[in-house]
Amino acid sequence: MSQPIDFDNNPPISADEYDQGAQLALPGYEVMHTMVLACLQAYLPETADLLVVGSGTGMELARLGNACPQWHFLGIDPSEKMQAIAKQKMSDHQLSQRVKLIQGYTQDLPTDILYNAATSILVMHFIPPSGKLEFLQSIAQRLHPSAPFVLVDVFGEKQGKELKQLMPILHAYWNAMGFPPQKQQELLAGFDQGVYPVAETSILNLLEQAGFEKTIRFYTGLWVGGWLAFKR
Secondary structure (H helix, E strand, C coil), X not given: CCCCCECCCECCCCHHHHHHHHHHHCCCHHHHHHHHHHHHHHHCCCCEEEEEECCCCCHHHHHHXXXXXXXXXXXXXCCHHXXXXXXXXXXXXXXXXXXXXXXXXXXXXXXXXXECEEEEECCHXXXXXXXXXXXXXXXXXXXXXXXXXXXXXXXXXCCCHHHHHHHHHHHHHHHHHCCCHHHHHHHHXXXXXXXXXXXXXXXXXXXXXXXXXXXXXXXXXXXXXXXXXXXX
């Protein structure tokens, strides 16, 4: 049986290589982060509290924190190694006073503290299908009504026609980016063993069931999609 990827003990890419690897492996990675910021700036006031789910190495926190000096953040992630890198990055960017980091899972957070917005960037595809709804519900339960939520995820059916057609394009893209063939093989092995993408229709249904509405797709990078939704 496939197991979720463990970013501390058996990662598809080591924590200290994650930022560079993600930029090489994911088409439009830089633009995606810019679009996430635009989505949030479009719907948030100058001062806001944000929940960043799966905050990883702190790349997202650094970008959002530097762009919006009056936003405050809670970043939560289960990986101890990722959290250590994020902590150092927050210090380097002088964001430690506005960013709180917690090692753990969203469902463990108190429900009496609500946030003005939340993000989940490249996280949910690591959760098996049976746990995706609970994951999204745990985020919705910690948001104010009408709060924006940004979800970015690998999507599509693993054996589906569309993903199969995209694979040669991905390999051509990776080759053009200088992504080593060995790393390509390791990434796809991790994808086969511990990544659980679902079709966009399923993502939209899950968001609705979890308590979100007015969902739009704002970004596509071949096999990665970005959706903006709002808490009902």
